[in-house]
Every structure is written in structure tokens, then in C-alpha cells.
Amino acid sequence: MSxxxxxxxxxxxxxxxxxxxxxxxxxxxxxxxxxDAAAREAIAVMLDVEPDTISVSVxxxxxxxxxxxxxxxxxxRKARAEVEERxxxxxxxxxxxxxxxxxxxxxxRILGLSFQRVSQLLKDEPAxxxxxxxxxxx
Numbered sequence: 001m002s003x004x005x006x007x008x009x010x011x012x013x014x015x016x017x018x019x020x021x022x023x024x025x026x027x028x029x030x031x032x033x034x035x036d037a038a039a040r041e042a043i044a045v046m047l048d049v050e051p052d053t054i055s056v057s058v059x060x061x062x063x064x065x066x067x068x069x070x071x072x073x074x075x076x077r078k079a080r081a082e083v084e085e086r087x088x089x090x091x092x093x094x095x096x097x098x099x100x101x102x103x104x105x106x107x108x109r110i111l112g113l114s115f116q117r118v119s120q121l122l123k124d125e126p127a128x129x130x131x132x133x134x135x136x137x138x
Contacts, residue, residue, distance in 0.1 A: 002047075003055040006039040008032060010061075017058075034062060035072055090125075095121040 004022065008015045008029075015032055017039050027042035029035040035058045037051075044051040062070070073096040091111065095118045098107035104122070108115040 001052055001055050002043075002049075003057065004039070006035065006056045006058045008035050008058050008060045015060075017042070019043060019056075032058070043068055091120045092125050096125055 004019050006117045007018045007020060009018070010016075015035055017027040018033055019027060019039065019042070020052075022043060025042050025046045027038040036056055039056045039058065040051040040054045043054050043056070047054075061063070091113070094111055095107055095113075098110060099118065099122060102110070103115075104118045105115040108118040109132040111118065113121075
């Protein structure tokens with residue numbers, strides 16, 4: 001399968017598509033989601049091959065301001081993922097600690113989680129202790 005890079009530039013209400021590796025191959029699409037098919041069709045016509053034998057990578061050309069907000073959005077997504085991972089680890093540790101002396105239902109009530117979620121956290125814990133203090137021991 002042949003692969004081509006396609007540059008998409010916004011012109012008015014349309015995306016102008018250009019294939020830098022194939023001079024003279026241009027197309028257009030109303031929406032970016034249509035760019036892949038339009039570019040593959042234009043390349044296929046130029047090369048006299050079937051469109052499904054062509055792979056394209058559509059790269060929208062963006063302004064510096066647009067690239068900056070995309071970088072910021074990516075940073076925020078990464079930070080959110082890190083916080084979510086930290087929350088998971090902390091809740092996993094809390095569930096493990098609480099269930100040494102409490103039932104999963106009671107631990108869930110204290111943590112504000114369902115007992116099913118507590119069970120999931122315990123199951124996913126890498127170093128889960130197999131022994132648990134007996135509730136009847138003093």
C-alpha cells in the first residue's frame with residue numbers, strides 16, 4: 001500500500017488538499033473528515049490505481065494561535081491523566097488499608113464508592129496482601 005502526506009489548507013468554506021509528493025494532485029473537501037477519501041481518490045486518478053490501495057495522512061495547516069491552543073489542550077489532557085492515575089493509586093491504597101479491618105461494603109461507604117468499585121481497586125492492586133486481619137480477633 002502506498003502512503004502519501006496530504007496538506008489541508010482552509011480556503012473559505014472548503015479544505016484545499018495538496019499532495020506534496022505528487023505535483024499537480026489537488027482536491028478539496030467540505031469537511032476535514034472527508035479529506036481522506038477525497039485525497040485518495042485524486043491520487044488514485046493520477047496514478048491509475050484503486051483508491052483502496054492508497055493510504056494518506058491528512059495534516060491540517062493551522063495558524064500559530066491554533067497550534068498554541070492545541071498544545072495547551074494536550075498539556076491539560078496529560079495533566080488530567082496524571083491526576084486520574086494518582087487518584088486511582090491513592091484510592092487503591094485506601095481501599096487496601098481499610099479492608100484490612102473492614103468489609104468492602106464498609107470501606108466503600110467510607111470512601112464514597114460502591115463495594116464493587118472497592119473490589120475492582122483491590123483486584124487491580126499489584127501487591128495485594130493475601131492475608132487479612134480477622135474481624136473476630138482482638
